[in-house]
Amino acid sequence: METLWYCLVAIMIAMYVVFDGFDLGAGILHLHVARSDAERIGVLRSIGPVWDGNEVWLLAAGGTLYFAFPLLYASSFSGFYLPLMMVLWLLVLRGISIEFRNHVEGPIWKPFWDGVFCLSSALLALFFGVALGNVVRGVPLDASSYFFEPLWTDFRLGKEPGILDWYTVLVGIASVLTLTMHGALWVVLKTEGDVQQRARRAALSLWWGLPAITIVVTAVTFQIQPHIPSRLNSQPWGYIFPLLALAGLVGMRWFTKRSRELESFLASCTYIVGMLTSTVFGVYPYVLPSNSDPELGITLYEAAAPIYGLKVGLAWWIPGMLLVTAYFVFVYRHFAGKVKAEEEGYH
Numbered sequence: 001m002e003t004l005w006y007c008l009v010a011i012m013i014a015m016y017v018v019f020d021g022f023d024l025g026a027g028i029l030h031l032h033v034a035r036s037d038a039e040r041i042g043v044l045r046s047i048g049p050v051w052d053g054n055e056v057w058l059l060a061a062g063g064t065l066y067f068a069f070p071l072l073y074a075s076s077f078s079g080f081y082l083p084l085m086m087v088l089w090l091l092v093l094r095g096i097s098i099e100f101r102n103h104v105e106g107p108i109w110k111p112f113w114d115g116v117f118c119l120s121s122a123l124l125a126l127f128f129g130v131a132l133g134n135v136v137r138g139v140p141l142d143a144s145s146y147f148f149e150p151l152w153t154d155f156r157l158g159k160e161p162g163i164l165d166w167y168t169v170l171v172g173i174a175s176v177l178t179l180t181m182h183g184a185l186w187v188v189l190k191t192e193g194d195v196q197q198r199a200r201r202a203a204l205s206l207w208w209g210l211p212a213i214t215i216v217v218t219a220v221t222f223q224i225q226p227h228i229p230s231r232l233n234s235q236p237w238g239y240i241f242p243l244l245a246l247a248g249l250v251g252m253r254w255f256t257k258r259s260r261e262l263e264s265f266l267a268s269c270t271y272i273v274g275m276l277t278s279t280v281f282g283v284y285p286y287v288l289p290s291n292s293d294p295e296l297g298i299t300l301y302e303a304a305a306p307i308y309g310l311k312v313g314l315a316w317w318i319p320g321m322l323l324v325t326a327y328f329v330f331v332y333r334h335f336a337g338k339v340k341a342e343e344e345g346y347h
Helices: 002-033 037-047 056-068 070-079 081-103 109-137 166-190 193-207 209-224 227-234 236-257 261-283 307-334
Strands: 286-288
Touching: 002 037, 002 056, 002 109, 002 166, 002 193, 002 261, 002 307, 037 166, 037 193, 056 070, 056 307, 070 081, 070 286, 081 109, 109 166, 109 209, 109 261, 166 193, 166 209, 166 236, 166 261, 193 209, 193 236, 209 227, 209 236, 227 236, 227 261, 236 261
Parallel strands: none
Antiparallel strands: none
């Protein structure tokens, strides 16, 4: 039952990254691919009907984490309190930048909110990657399963690291590159004309960085967290997850070159899911490793709620997630196709 909930939380996090990831990528890229106000409105319309709904997966993952793994929730939220507040502010800034752009007229305010949208999207992508890097690297847990990390120290790895060090920043840069590519392919899928062509050129250029940074991050991760290669070698079937990421990586280039828009976007989704599931499989059974003593790391069995609670929770979780899934199917089917100039919203 603990492993089932571990997988469910991982699935919800992956769904959030896939869905809200293209929103972030579109935000990062929109000042580059959209040169006029009308073109920027087109990019905003491509995410307009879905961007706030995509964050449901983040709320669902957080709520499920609180219910299924209360020790992990308590430990991680206390240790990561400062960056979590920063992420909260960035989410707020990103939301109000989209809405205020339409309600505060003036030659200064629209470019200002466009800049806020771009910067907050980029910083969110960076911090999400940094958070993943911290989990993979491990945190300085004590015997009571709590820890504290400053935002940074000397940017070196050690027993008393900061949230930002050279490894976590590297993972953050990989996250920004991945989600920018993901957003570019979404814009290609949803727009036409000059914006689409610029987004396609951006995607083809960005792609060259993905294999390079994937190889570097993977090699460094295997050195920093030896539990991951050990886990893969002991359970060889787990190599299906890195192979999934590799297939998505190749597919992005193959389909984008051939202007197969939907397939290239789905390939990007495959790459993201493959990378995240590789990480989840590699750190198992830990939900929060220790960077000093592996014995102090928190496993899913230690962090999980009582079995009875997990069983009852599953009975409520399933219909709730079915409703969420039905909502997403309806929204994405209803707003399928290219955005049109005559549509209302985000003027």
